[in-house]
Amino acid sequence: MSHRYHNPVAIRFGAGAIGELPEILGKRRAMLVTFPEAEGLGLVAKLRAILGGSLAGVIDRIEPNPDVSYLASMYESFWREHADVEAIVAVGGGSAIDTAKALMVGTTTGRFDDLVALLATGKPFVPARIKSLIAVPTTAGTGSEVTPWATIWDKAAGRKHSLHLPQTWPEAAVVDPDLMLTLPNSVTVQSGLDALSHALESIWNVNANPISDTYAIAAAREVMATLPRLLREPGSRELRSRMALAALKAGMAFSNTKTALAHSISYEMTLRFGLPHGIACSFTLPMVLERAAGTDPGRDAVLAAIFDGDLATAPRRLAAFLEEVGVKTDFSAYGVTEDDSRRMIANALDGVRGKNFIGARA
Ligand SMILES: [Fe+2]
The missing domain is CATH 3.40.50.1970 (Rossmann fold)
Structure with a gap:
């Protein structure tokens, strides 16, 4: 087709x-x-x-x-x-x-x-x-x-x-x-990471296609390159413009795929722990990337394109990026026990968005 x-x-x-x-x-x-x-x-x-x-x-x-x-x-x-x-x-x-x-x-x-x-x-x-x-x-x-x-x-x-x-x-x-020039850094981080999540979730997604992929690769690379700089220079019109364009591209990507596992997990984190959406849907991204990698050679190639061709180190690089902008990537940092996190992931995989995820079920 x-x-x-x-x-x-x-x-x-x-x-x-x-x-x-x-x-x-x-x-x-x-x-x-x-x-x-x-x-x-x-x-x-x-x-x-x-x-x-x-x-x-x-x-x-x-x-x-x-x-x-x-x-x-x-x-x-x-x-x-x-x-x-x-x-x-x-x-x-x-x-x-x-x-x-x-x-x-x-x-x-x-x-x-x-x-x-x-x-x-x-x-x-x-x-x-x-x-x-x-x-x-x-x-x-x-x-x-x-x-x-x-x-x-x-x-x-x-x-x-x-x-x-x-x-x-x-x-x-x-x-x-x-319109984004006066946003406080907390909102810049939360919204920027939501965009990164939209980009990645559109790739490890059963609905992905070469057109959504093109938007997603560009968006993810641009968010990772721009967000740390923007937090240091929040008044930069050039960096605000780059982030706005990256978020728009991420939106164009997931407008045709919907989200996947990270967003599915986020809903319970927001309901139970009140975690802001952008944090709730991004702190699991390295874990979800690890689960997605190796599922499908075509998807691997698209994901690798974000990380300079090196998918093996990509989860570590992604975690380091999140830590750099102040986001902890372990469930325990949010008060979730290991058992609870396993149950949460299993539930999320069964959710509507979780079913879009290409990767490992267990
Ligand atoms: Fe989102």
């Missing part, structure tokens, strides 16, 4: 690209969905100035790891009060963009419970109503701006839902590295 690659998102990349939002929106009115600190950072004022009369309102009460507990009232008032709004402009990290993806899918009743019930079936459905999404990432990592998926958490029930419909691809992604 032929290799297939599909990504319908119109991408604008470059410093100052945010100024092109009016051209993208045309005559449409838009709701701004962003993170609470955006106001204090002057970002909301900047967007008000750019969007002018097109801006219908601002939703900024989003939290990390969007949860059904607060999404319900946000969703219902959005659909009740803004029926005339045609587009959502999501400005922020993965949580803002994922929240916008939940908001863009309208149920017949406008009730959020109905959306959760549809998600709980795990089957695709055709939304009764839909808004267009323009995603503007302010971190370099999530990739959510070029994928159709969102993770909706139900922390009280100890589980998560995956939103994934043909209708939830963003219409456009506006990647403006200048």
Whole structure:
């Protein structure tokens, strides 16, 4: 069978690209969905100035790891009060963009419970109503701006839902590295490692193909070369631009493969230990790489291309890189016992994302 690659998102990349939002929106009115600190950072004022009369309102009460507990009232008032709004402009990290993806899918009743019930079936459905999404990432990592998926958490029930419909691809992604200039190093690390994880997970993946591989190799190499320097020079526009491009490429790679074992493990680490996503999905990468190596000569060659052709030392190099940016690579560092980690890995291999993993099962 032929290799297939599909990504319908119109991408604008470059410093100052945010100024092109009016051209993208045309005559449409838009709701701004962003993170609470955006106001204090002057970002909301900047967007008000750019969007002018097109801006219908601002939703900024989003939290990390969007949860059904607060999404319900946000969703219902959005659909009740803004029926005339045609587009959502999501400005922020993965949580803002994922929240916008939940908001863009309208149920017949406008009730959020109905959306959760549809998600709980795990089957695709055709939304009764839909808004267009323009995603503007302010971190370099999530990739959510070029994928159709969102993770909706139900922390009280100890589980998560995956939103994934043909209708939830963003219409456009506006990647403006200048928006990332003031990110604190903690966020730069977490998002950068999320991007590295997306790149690697798209390679040790049953859905990998030569087109996703091309993006993934470039992304992984660039993250590893750039992130330590960027942490020393967080105000560098050149390095911010390189990281933004690397994260975008990682997003393009996994937009067609989905993630695999490291992300599957991460969900339990986030639910049980509150570990931020970018750390939870990256601290296991050397272990997962070790399991992936030797499974398939074609996959080995792609992985080796990231590590200058030397796959034998790659897990050690990857662990050293993670340690260099301040991330411990042992489960024990996060309070997980050896037995618990074995059980967690076995569970993760059986998870939806774990089943994408090519490597050893035991
Ligand atoms: Fe991720």
